[in-house]
Amino acid sequence: MKMDHSLPLEYSTDQNKxxxxxxxxxxxxxxxxxxxxxxxxxxxxxxxxxxxTGAEIFEITPVLIETFLLLTSSFTIGLGIHAMRLGKQxxxxxxxxxxxxxxxxxxxxxxxxxxHYVHVGAGLQTSAFTSILLTTLGTHGAHVTLGxxxxxxxxxxxxxxxxxxxxxxxxxxxxxYWHFLDVVWIFIFSFIYLKGMM
Amino acid sequence: xxxxxxxxxxxxxxxIYASMVAIGLVVIAIIAGLTYFKKWGYLWREWxxxxxxxxxxxxxxxxxxxxxFRGGVDAVMMRAQLSAxxxxxxxxxxxxxxxxxxxxxxxxxxxxxxIFALMNIVVPLQIGARDVAFPRLNALSFxxxxxxxxxxxxxxxxxxxxxxGWTSYFPLAGNDFSTxxxxxxxxxxxxxxxxxxxxxxINMITTILRMRAPGMTLMKMPMFTWSTFIANVIIxxxxxxxxxxxAMGTMDRLFGTQFFTMENGGxxxxxxxxxWVWGHPEVYILILPAFGIYSEVISTxxxxxxxxxxxxxxxxxxxxxxxFLVWVHHFFTMGxxxxxxxxxxxxxxxxxxxxxxKIFNWLLTMYKGKITITTPMLYSLLFIPLFTLGGVTGxxxxxxxxxxxxxxxxxLVAHFHNVIIPGVVxxxxxxxxxxxxxxFGFMLNEKIGKWTAWLLSIGFLLAFMPMYIxxxxxxxxxxxTYSEATGFGTLNMISFVGAIIxxxxxxxxxxxxxxxxxxxxxxxxxxxxxxxxxxxSTHNPVPxxxxxxxxxxxxxxxxxxxxxxxxNLFKGKYEEIHMPNNSGAPFLMSVVFFIWGFAMIFSLWxxxxxxxxxxxxxxxxxxxxxxxxxxxxxKEIEETETKMRGAK
Numbered sequence: 131m132k133m134d135h136s137l138p139l140e141y142s143t144d145q146n147k148x149x150x151x152x153x154x155x156x157x158x159x160x161x162x163x164x165x166x167x168x169x170x171x172x173x174x175x176x177x178x179x180x181x182x183t184g185a186e187i188f189e190i191t192p193v194l195i196e197t198f199l200l201l202t203s204s205f206t207i208g209l210g211i212h213a214m215r216l217g218k219q220x221x222x223x224x225x226x227x228x229x230x231x232x233x234x235x236x237x238x239x240x241x242x243x244x245x246h247y248v249h250v251g252a253g254l255q256t257s258a259f260t261s262i263l264l265t266t267l268g269t270h271g272a273h274v275t276l277g278x279x280x281x282x283x284x285x286x287x288x289x290x291x292x293x294x295x296x297x298x299x300x301x302x303x304x305x306x307y308w309h310f311l312d313v314v315w316i317f318i319f320s321f322i323y324l325k326g327m328m
Numbered sequence: 329x330x331x332x333x334x335x336x337x338x339x340x341x342x343x344i345y346a347s348m349v350a351i352g353l354v355v356i357a358i359i360a361g362l363t364y365f366k367k368w369g370y371l372w373r374e375w376x377x378x379x380x381x382x383x384x385x386x387x388x389x390x391x392x393x394x395x396x397f398r399g400g401v402d403a404v405m406m407r408a409q410l411s412a413x414x415x416x417x418x419x420x421x422x423x424x425x426x427x428x429x430x431x432x433x434x435x436x437x438x439x440x441x442x443i444f445a446l447m448n449i450v451v452p453l454q455i456g457a458r459d460v461a462f463p464r465l466n467a468l469s470f471x472x473x474x475x476x477x478x479x480x481x482x483x484x485x486x487x488x489x490x491x492x493g494w495t496s497y498f499p500l501a502g503n504d505f506s507t508x509x510x511x512x513x514x515x516x517x518x519x520x521x522x523x524x525x526x527x528x529x530i531n532m533i534t535t536i537l538r539m540r541a542p543g544m545t546l547m548k549m550p551m552f553t554w555s556t557f558i559a560n561v562i563i564x565x566x567x568x569x570x571x572x573x574x575a576m577g578t579m580d581r582l583f584g585t586q587f588f589t590m591e592n593g594g595x596x597x598x599x600x601x602x603x604w605v606w607g608h609p610e611v612y613i614l615i616l617p618a619f620g621i622y623s624e625v626i627s628t629x630x631x632x633x634x635x636x637x638x639x640x641x642x643x644x645x646x647x648x649x650x651x652f653l654v655w656v657h658h659f660f661t662m663g664x665x666x667x668x669x670x671x672x673x674x675x676x677x678x679x680x681x682x683x684x685x686k687i688f689n690w691l692l693t694m695y696k697g698k699i700t701i702t703t704p705m706l707y708s709l710l711f712i713p714l715f716t717l718g719g720v721t722g723x724x725x726x727x728x729x730x731x732x733x734x735x736x737x738x739x740l741v742a743h744f745h746n747v748i749i750p751g752v753v754x755x756x757x758x759x760x761x762x763x764x765x766x767x768f769g770f771m772l773n774e775k776i777g778k779w780t781a782w783l784l785s786i787g788f789l790l791a792f793m794p795m796y797i798x799x800x801x802x803x804x805x806x807x808x809t810y811s812e813a814t815g816f817g818t819l820n821m822i823s824f825v826g827a828i829i830x831x832x833x834x835x836x837x838x839x840x841x842x843x844x845x846x847x848x849x850x851x852x853x854x855x856x857x858x859x860x861x862x863x864x865s866t867h868n869p870v871p872x873x874x875x876x877x878x879x880x881x882x883x884x885x886x887x888x889x890x891x892x893x894x895x896n897l898f899k900g901k902y903e904e905i906h907m908p909n910n911s912g913a914p915f916l917m918s919v920v921f922f923i924w925g926f927a928m929i930f931s932l933w934x935x936x937x938x939x940x941x942x943x944x945x946x947x948x949x950x951x952x953x954x955x956x957x958x959x960x961x962x963k964e965i966e967e968t969e970t971k972m973r974g975a976k
Contacts, residue, residue, distance in 0.1 A: 152462060156530050159568050166602065170598060255584040258589075280951065286952075
């Protein structure tokens with residue numbers, strides 16, 4: 131395997147570079163996926179039928195907690211990648227673990243939020259608005275859930291194999307994924323919750 | 329027994345029972361044959377687990393041809409039913425199922441794999457690469473497509489086919505009006521194969537951006553590679569829209585959500601919009617690689633470089649952008665208002681401009697060229713006038729006011745077949761003939777090939793020109809019969825005759841494969857067409873590693889320039905080559921996807937949950953797996969190269 135030592139570990143082999151570019155293109159597809167969900171949300175947001183409107187069911191406290199948790203986790207994973215570039219495996223693993231814990235806490239609050247919605251009569255089948263609301267949030271939540279497992283697997287691999295071009299590559303790509311989920315959340319926060327509460 | 333009743337076909341007929349028997353017999357025959365000839369191991373080692381782009385391409389090709397015949401039988405049945413007024417060959421329900429599966433099979437399971445076949449086989453060779461960027465993912469793409477296709481096809485005998493049209497508009501496709509599981513098949517089978525298409529998109533873009541031979545700048549890429557690149561960019565941006573639309577449709581049908589329903593705020597037109605936001609770019613995903621094939625063929629057989637290379641590229645880029653801005657023209661009559669319709673009328677007409685640029689470029693490539701009329705060239709020459717005809721009727725349809733006359737008539741059916749058959753199908757057949765020696769090491773018979781091309785063209789004209797007339801006279805599409813008083817009888821009979829002639833043409837392709845396999849000379853050079861691009865600079869058939877030495881390129885027609893100017897494309901000496909390992913995971917994971925899809929279709933929740941866990945287990949396995957591939961030693965390369973050269 132040819133290695134280029136002038137580049138960071140995650141970019142050091144040809145396959146690593148391909149993986150990172152490929153993942154960026156995948157994120158392009160993910161942007162389209164969420165863009166379609168948002169477009170559908172804006173189309174259906176006021177079509178509440180006999181169900182409640184957004185303003186009636188949204189609660190600011192859990193949403194703020196979720197936002198705080200996810201934004202912080204995006205920061206800690208950035209620190210994790212920084213530690214990785216410095217070759218500090220232990221610090222990196224700590225930051226990755228913190229990230230996943232924050233993600234887990236986010237997911238917990240989101241599950242609470244979903245239970246709350248169903249409780250106040252805004253289930254998946256209630257109206258077009260609740261269907262698209264829960265689907266959009268649920269798609270993001272499913273991405274976070276997948277990320278928790280993925281991140282955990284990467285931590286286990288680094289513990290076992292150390293920082294190699296492969297594990298560094300995976301970690302870097304995972305950080306792109308995690309930042310992306312954060313960006314999507316910012317849009318959800320602004321255009322679903324804040325706009326819905328106004 | 330109640331449990332098994334759900335798998336019964338809701339609307340059976342002798343034809344369906346006969347197909348059940350036929351499918352059963354074919355499956356038994358395949359299993360018996362593989363066992364008798366002891367080919368299970370061969371099948372597993374060489375094909376089911378392969379990650380080689382050439383073999384994956386060949387598997388796409390075989391699947392596409394099989395699906396072409398499945399869709400073709402549907403077409404002939406429809407034309408037979410309509411050949412006379414008040415015909416009773418098929419009843420309304422069967423006719424509905426057949427036009428639905430014909431559309432889905434032909435677009436998703438025939439045309440798409442056919443272009444993927446050519447992309448897979450040609451693009452890595454054309455850019456001087458040894459494989460695609462993610463060979464394992466490529467195998468997964470194929471198997472997801474394949475399992476999606478199989479899932480869709482069993483709907484015919486298990487549970488009932490979808491019957492809401494290939495566009496599956498809601499509320500018709502909702503539970504109220506489509507009570508069988510047919511539309512579930514539609515939603516989930518297309519979803520599974522669509523995930524595969526998206527992965528191919530990512531794979532091809534990365535391959536083309538990062539794995540080109542030294543010296544091949546973007547503007548020195550051969551035109552087929554350019555068209556593949558742009559088509560895959562469209563795939564990456566269009567397919568997620570379909571993913572979401574299908575997921576929403578599935579949830580409406582299975583989980584009682586209210587996206588496209590008629591009450592509780594649901595909006596049926598949202599489906600139509602989302603479907604066509606994917607659906608119209610999809611048309612260009614199919615036609616751009618077809619244009620790429622024509623560019624290669626016309627340039628090769630005119631013995632001239634492609635006229636207007638830069639304008640060809642620019643027009644494709646413009647088409648790719650505009651393909652996302654025309655979707656409303658599929659439903660001008662559904663009440664958007666005059667302003668919206670006018671805007672989409674104009675964008676639709678504007679897209680004819682870059683397409684026209686390409687037509688003129690091909691004509692000017694041929695101008696003063698030394699044209700040899702081979703089968704691929706004959707397809708290209710027939711394509712230009714026939715496709716232009718379809719393009720012109722497209723501009724007629726683009727006028728939103730006039731569209732109120734054409735909408736949902738046979739005129740529209742004639743139009744889109746007029747662009748897809750001479751545009752996409754002819755290109756795929758031209759590509760099949762042109763690249764056949766690259767895949768299998770011998771040429772297809774030219775005489776049979778030309779007969780096929782002429783039969784398909786004449787059959788096409790007879791089948792579809794009458795539809796323009798009956799369509800303008802008001803014959804609606806998707807109607808299973810018409811009264812004698814309409815006077816459509818004669819023209820529909822002519823259409824039926826055309827369909828039969830086309831069927832004969834397609835049968836001739838199979839005969840040609842048989843005949844050429846038996847009688848064609850294996851003694852052909854690596855460059856039997858005297859072609860211009862890199863794929864013809866390596867042996868026929870291509871060794872596993874494609875190129876023993878990575879070529880160095882100076883122009884968009886590297887091989888031609890090397891031949892004319894006598895410079896060596898392959899400098900340096902053999903080095904050890906790194907290749908990816910085979911893997912059974914993509915195939916097995918796709919089998920689990922198949923089970924998942926089947927369980928979801930029939931609302932079998934426990935198997936569905938188990939299969940979902942299975943899919944994630946495969947992903948987890950892949951995460952922990954360490955696979956560094958294998959190396960081909962210099963000695964092995966030398967042996968292969970000597971053998972390949974000796975065989976000539």
